[in-house]
Amino acid sequence: MLRGATEYAPSTFEERGAAVAFTTPLLSQTRVRRGERSKLEVLIPSLSQGAGIYVVAWKAVPEMVTMTMHDRYLHELIVNEESCSPHEIRRATLKAARRGLAGPQAAQAARRALDEDEEQGTLTHYLLILAILKAVGLESPDMLKAGIGTEEGQRLTRQLMTRAAGSLRLDATVLYARLAEIADVASPVGLAQSPRPGRLLRCLSDLKIFKKGMEDWAEAVPSDTSPVALFCAEVAQHTIGIGETVVRDFQRRIEAIGPLMRDWDNEMLRIRDHATRLAWLLDGWSHITGAWDVAQSEDSHQQAATINDLFRILPLLPRQESSRDLIGDAKRVSSSSQRRSVRALEDWRTGAMDLEAIRRIEALKARSP
Amino acid sequence: MTEPPEKAGIPGLPPALETKLLDIPDEKFAEVVRLLERVRDHPDVRQTFATIRPRLIQTRPDRRPTLKRVLCMPFEDVLESPGGRGKVEQPLGRIERRTIEPVWRLVAERADQAAFEQLDHQVRETAPGNRNALLNIGRVLWPMAAGILHAAAAENGSLRGDAPLRRQVEEIAGLLDIGLIVEALKSDLSPKPVPALEEEHTDAIERAAQAAARQAPDTVYGLLRIAAARLATPADLLTVLPDLDLGRAKRDLPAILSRLGGLVVGHLEERIARPDGAGDAPPIPPEEAVVLAEQLLASVTATGAAMERRSDPAYRGRLDAVKRAVGAMVSGSVLKTAATGILSAVPAPPLAGPPVVDEPAQIAAEDHARALRRSAGLAEALGLQQPVDDTLKAMGNGLIEQAQALLDAYPRLMAHPDDADAAETNLYYVLRLLEMVAGPGKAESLRLAIMASTAGRYDD
Numbered sequence: 099m100l101r102g103a104t105e106y107a108p109s110t111f112e113e114r115g116a117a118v119a120f121t122t123p124l125l126s127q128t129r130v131r132r133g134e135r136s137k138l139e140v141l142i143p144s145l146s147q148g149a150g151i152y153v154v155a156w157k158a159v160p161e162m163v164t165m166t167m168h169d170r171y172l173h174e175l176i177v178n179e180e181s182c183s184p185h186e187i188r189r190a191t192l193k194a195a196r197r198g199l200a201g202p203q204a205a206q207a208a209r210r211a212l213d214e215d216e217e218q219g220t221l222t223h224y225l226l227i228l229a230i231l232k233a234v235g236l237e238s239p240d241m242l243k244a245g246i247g248t249e250e251g252q253r254l255t256r257q258l259m260t261r262a263a264g265s266l267r268l269d270a271t272v273l274y275a276r277l278a279e280i281a282d283v284a285s286p287v288g289l290a291q292s293p294r295p296g297r298l299l300r301c302l303s304d305l306k307i308f309k310k311g312m313e314d315w316a317e318a319v320p321s322d323t324s325p326v327a328l329f330c331a332e333v334a335q336h337t338i339g340i341g342e343t344v345v346r347d348f349q350r351r352i353e354a355i356g357p358l359m360r361d362w363d364n365e366m367l368r369i370r371d372h373a374t375r376l377a378w379l380l381d382g383w384s385h386i387t388g389a390w391d392v393a394q395s396e397d398s399h400q401q402a403a404t405i406n407d408l409f410r411i412l413p414l415l416p417r418q419e420s421s422r423d424l425i426g427d428a429k430r431v432s433s434s435s436q437r438r439s440v441r442a443l444e445d446w447r448t449g450a451m452d453l454e455a456i457r458r459i460e461a462l463k464a465r466s467p
Numbered sequence: 468m469t470e471p472p473e474k475a476g477i478p479g480l481p482p483a484l485e486t487k488l489l490d491i492p493d494e495k496f497a498e499v500v501r502l503l504e505r506v507r508d509h510p511d512v513r514q515t516f517a518t519i520r521p522r523l524i525q526t527r528p529d530r531r532p533t534l535k536r537v538l539c540m541p542f543e544d545v546l547e548s549p550g551g552r553g554k555v556e557q558p559l560g561r562i563e564r565r566t567i568e569p570v571w572r573l574v575a576e577r578a579d580q581a582a583f584e585q586l587d588h589q590v591r592e593t594a595p596g597n598r599n600a601l602l603n604i605g606r607v608l609w610p611m612a613a614g615i616l617h618a619a620a621a622e623n624g625s626l627r628g629d630a631p632l633r634r635q636v637e638e639i640a641g642l643l644d645i646g647l648i649v650e651a652l653k654s655d656l657s658p659k660p661v662p663a664l665e666e667e668h669t670d671a672i673e674r675a676a677q678a679a680a681r682q683a684p685d686t687v688y689g690l691l692r693i694a695a696a697r698l699a700t701p702a703d704l705l706t707v708l709p710d711l712d713l714g715r716a717k718r719d720l721p722a723i724l725s726r727l728g729g730l731v732v733g734h735l736e737e738r739i740a741r742p743d744g745a746g747d748a749p750p751i752p753p754e755e756a757v758v759l760a761e762q763l764l765a766s767v768t769a770t771g772a773a774m775e776r777r778s779d780p781a782y783r784g785r786l787d788a789v790k791r792a793v794g795a796m797v798s799g800s801v802l803k804t805a806a807t808g809i810l811s812a813v814p815a816p817p818l819a820g821p822p823v824v825d826e827p828a829q830i831a832a833e834d835h836a837r838a839l840r841r842s843a844g845l846a847e848a849l850g851l852q853q854p855v856d857d858t859l860k861a862m863g864n865g866l867i868e869q870a871q872a873l874l875d876a877y878p879r880l881m882a883h884p885d886d887a888d889a890a891e892t893n894l895y896y897v898l899r900l901l902e903m904v905a906g907p908g909k910a911e912s913l914r915l916a917i918m919a920s921t922a923g924r925y926d927d
Contacts, residue, residue, distance in 0.1 A: 167895075167902050167914050174918075198895040201833065202826035205892070397658050453837050453903060 107425050108416040111375075115141050116187045117382035117413065118176070119463060120169045121200055123455040127385050127411040130156070132182050143410050166456060168199035183374070184381040195467055203464035211297075211467040218288070218296055223281040225289050226355070230277065231258055233356045234265040266359050276362065280352060283366075283373045290349040301380045302341050304387040309334035311390055315401065323402040326409045329431045333412055333424055334383075340419065341379050348372035382413035388466035488519050496522065501595075504531040521548070532597075534583075534590045535571050537604050538612055541646040542639050544653070544696040566635045569626070573619050573636075574612045582611065602650055609646030616640035641689045645679045649693055660699040669707050677714035684716040688723050695727065702731050702766035705773035728774045732785050735766055739792040753808060753838035756800035760845055763793045768848070794849035801835070801842050802851070802858045808835035809862050809904070813869045813897050816876030822889040829896045836862070836903035863905035870897040870913050877920050891921050 108114040115129030125142070133139040138156030154162060156177065160170060175190040176182070194200065195208035231237055236258050245251045256270075263270040288296030295303070312331035316324040351358060351369050358365045386408050393404040409431070414424045488499060500523070506512050516523070523530075530536070539546065547561040575583065586608055593600040617640045619626065626633040642649060653659075655671030672694045679686045691708070695701035708724055716723070738759070751759070767786050774782045812832030814823050839858060846855035873894050880886040894917045902910035 164907055167898050167907065167910055170907075170911070170914060171918075198829075198892045199899065201899065202829050202896070206826070397662075399662060451902075451907060453840055457837065 109418050110416050111378035111381075111419065112182075114414075114416045115139075116182055116184045116378075117385065117411070118172070118187055119191050119385060119459075120172065121166045121456050121459045121463070122163060122169045123452055123459065124163055125159070125165065125169060126459050127382060129382075130176060130182055130187065138177065138182065164451060166199075166451070168194055171197070171199050184377045192467060195463060200463050201460045204460055204467065207464045207467040214297070215285070218294070219281055219285045221292065221294070222285040222289060222296075223277060225291060226277045226281055226284075226352075227255060227259065229289075229291070229353075229355050230262055230266075230273070230359075234262045236262055236265075266356075268359070273359075276359065276366075279366070280358075280369070283370055284348075284352055287345065287348060287373055287376060290353055298376050298380055299345065301384050301387070302338065302345070304391075305334050305338055305341075305380070305383055308383075308387040308390050309338065311394075312405070315405070319398045319402070321398075321402060323405050325431055327405050329427065330405065330409060330412060332427075333414060336415065336420060336422065336424065337379060337383070337413070340415070341376060344372050344376050344379065348376070379415075379419075380413075382411065384466045385462060386411070386413075388462050392462060392465070488515075489522050500530060531595055532590050532593050532601055534587045534604075534608070535567070537586075537590060537601050537608055538571065538574060538643075539567060540601070540605060541609060541642045541649040541693075544659070544693050545642075562635050562638060563631075566632060566639065569632065570612075570616065570636060570639055574615050577615045577619075578611055582607070602647065605646050605650065609643040613640045613643035613646075616643065638689060641686050642693070645682055645686045645690060648675050648678045648682070649690060651675065652690065652694060653697065656694060656697040659697045661697055662699050664698060664700075664703040664707060669711070672704070672707075673711045673713075676711060676716065680714040680716035684719055687713055687716040687719065688726055691723060691727055692730065695731065700762065700766055700769065701734065702769035702773070705731060706769045708773065724773070728770060728782060731766065731770050732782060732789070735763060735770070735789045736785065739763060739789050739796065750804070751796065751800050753801045753804065753835045754841075756796055757838045757841045757845070760793050760797050760842070760849070763789065764845055764848055767793070790849065794851055797842050797845065797849060797851060798854060801838050802854050805835065805839055805858050805862055806865070808832060809839070809900060810865045810869065813866065813873075813900070814893055815869075816873050816890075821883070821886045822880060822893055824889050824892050824896075832900055833903065836900050840903055859904055863901065863909060866897055866901045866904065867909075867913065870894065870901065870916075873897060874916060874920055887921075891917075894921075 112131060115131030117127045118125070118130050120126050120128065125140070128143070129141045131139055131141065133153070140154045140156055140159050142152040142154060156173075159165070160173065165173065172190060172194040175193060176187065179186040179190055192208045192212055195204045196212065198205040200208075228237075228242075238254060238258055259273060260270045263273040266273065268276075284296075286296045287298045288294065309331045312327040312334065316327040316331070348369060351365055351372075358369075389404060389408060393401045396404070409428075412428070414428055415422075417423075417425075488496060491499070496519075500519075503512055503515060542562055545562050546567075547564050586604055589600070589604050593604070616636050620633050620637045620640065626636060652671060652675040655675075656668055661668060672691070675690055675694070676687050679690045691704065695704045698704060705724065705728055708727065709720070711720075713720055713723070767790050771783070771786050774786075809832045812825070812828040814825060816822070839855075839862065842851070843855050843859065846852045873890065877887075877890050877894070880890045898910055898913050898917060901913055
């Protein structure tokens with residue numbers, strides 16, 4: 099069932115797998131992917147300081163690890179998902195949390211996150227309607243005055259959208275469907291003109307704070323853990339660099355809404371690719387930035403333990419995504435800092451539930467669902 | 468006078484504002500403290516400082532240095548905390564805060580005035596947080612003050628026949644004698660409290676003890692008191708003490724061990740005397756009770772092991788009494804209240820109308836359930852194995868019964884999606900409680916039963 103740890107050098111995001119916010123300490127932020135013949139696999143980082151991973155068949159996980167009720171529920175939801183991308187995993191995770199399986203605070207946070215997703219979707223859709231009307235020279239102060247939520251506003255919008263569709267030589271229903279499709283893809287990121295960034299852009303901002311935090315910590319607390327903190331900062335910076343390039347091109351293509359409508363299939367393919375790539379790129383980071391935020395109130399020993407815990411689950415970029423061999427670098431950092439303090443994952447050996455560790459993970463879920 | 472002159476007409480903060488100072492963000496708090504420091508001699512402002520002292524201890528903003536504060540540096544770790552027992556953790560072997568004023572007066576009156584004024588001037592020029600500058604001032608001030616206090620303690624009547632005060636003045640003088648050694652040790656044992664005594668800490672304590680012994684062997688006990696006061700579990704020091712090389716104080720080791728042991732046991736007795744919820748005091752919350760019980764039990768065990776060599780029946784009896792009191796606290800705060808704390812949080816199925824989801828009650832019940840589960844780790848040592856097992860079993864059975872009632876009522880609530888949502892959430896909340904008290908094995912069958920009852924409602 100559990101063979102020795104294997105070398106971990108994924109080429110693609112899909113091979114790297116998507117991080118799952120399990121609450122069982124040993125499984126927290128482990129990655130799930132479709133392996134051979136599309137069978138689900140869990141990639142559990144080695145307990146011996148990052149020297150490889152264990153690849154475990156999805157079905158075998160509950161027999162191998164004493165899982166929380168939340169994780170057993172989530173495990174079944176993920177099995178029922180067709181794909182295994184960050185989007186599907188997030189949907190399943192929020193569903194499990196919303197049910198209350200990760201505690202009342204996490205349930206409240208999940209409800210808030212789902213509401214925000216909905217609001218962000220509506221806002222993005224609205225901004226896209228304004229953008230398309232502007233692009234064809236049909237800005238209407240009356241529509242804005244009435245508000246898109248009112249009956250009068252909706253009547254005016256329908257009228258203007260029909261005219262806009264005519265200008266673009268499209269059927270109005272096609273134009274509506276296309277805007278809905280863009281909104282669906284764009285709302286997790288957010289449009290350039292959006293007053294509120296999408297959750298992926300917020301995650302990118304948090305990552306910048308995290309990167310600075312790691313650099314400052316390494317300087318302020320010289321120790322065995324300093325090289326680990328600096329490596330975390332480097333990986334964060336590398337991710338930020340790629341992420342910013344993706345976001346720029348993504349937003350530029352949507353802003354040019356006229357050309358987008360004219361070359362719909364090609365442009366939408368690129369936009370969709372960018373959104374997917376950004377989601378994979380930032381997958382697993384919100385847990386890390388949230389954990390570091392929580393650690394701000396702790397002493398330097400606890401912070402060192404947190405950094406080492408985070409190093410174990412750091413979302414290293416797969417080979418195809420980066421010219422730099424981050425996986426090789428991680429191994430070097432790991433082998434040069436042997437005496438690092440890490441939190442013991444006793445439940446692995448004893449089979450007993452570590453309620454305090456679970457509570458810490460659930461508290462994080464309540465902050466960053 | 469060495470302190471800033473009192474400025475007339477500066478009002479203190481109204482009580483409501485004083486209380487508000489306990490809630491404002493740390494940076495704002497530090498800013499207000501810096502402003503208040505400028506008029507700190509005003510009686511109202513002193514009162515304000517007394518009110519906010521617990522937060523000052525907690526946040527330790529860089530306060531404007533004063534000569535009095537520099538004088539207190541070597542013994543600040545053993546100064547009593549304000550607020551009395553129960554509000555703030557009292558340090559080991561504390562020195563009463565009332566001692567500061569007479570000590571300060573003695574030093575201010577008897578010191579060489581020119582030297583004293585010079586030091587005061589230097590302090591005023593020192594920026595908050597410039598520790599090196601303060602140590603340089605201490606290097607001159609502490610030996611001078613120590614000499615004055617030793618002499619005063621030896622005089623007849625100079626401390627007005629107040630024996631406890633006189634004893635404490637002598638203790639302070641002893642610590643001032645080795646002020647620089649104490650300060651170096653404090654740096655090595657930082658930040659306070661040191662969670663676990665590591666080898667590097669033990670080495671630092673040994674080095675400091677040898678340095679103090681070279682100066683005067685009888686100062687070593689005071690130094691070790693400071694070391695113990697900086698540890699999260701002071702009893703840890705007793706465990707390593709027999710193996711430390713105390714240099715010239717080597718021969719005093721048995722006496723030091725005995726005194727320090729007595730101090731630690733007394734401290735344990737004092738800590739357990741507080742939180743039993745007796746009288747008008749509110750009962751200690753279950754989680755707090757278990758954390759305290761773990762700390763005390765670890766200290767009792769470490770102290771017992773360290774004092775074993777002395778086979779002193781008095782210590783053994785006192786430690787056993789502490790252990791019994793810890794057991795009584797766990798029993799009273801965690802076990803006896805479990806039914807109210809855990810089972811009462813589960814809502815009964817509604818006879819009519821929508822189900823109620825009470826999340827604050829669930830949060831409190833989960834805290835209690837975690838405390839109960841955690842108390843199982845202490846049960847054997849506290850002689851509570853049977854009561855803990857019985858309580859866990861009773862809670863498990865009670866939760867299963869309650870879950871069954873909710874499951875039975877579920878079908879009639881399915882017609883309305885909101886009601887079904889609330890009923891489902893209540894079921895999963897009971898599942899969590901059951902998982903905590905009875906473990907995932909027992910909870911799994913309930914989970915499967917819930918999944919079977921709610922099947923088809925996944926696609927929300």
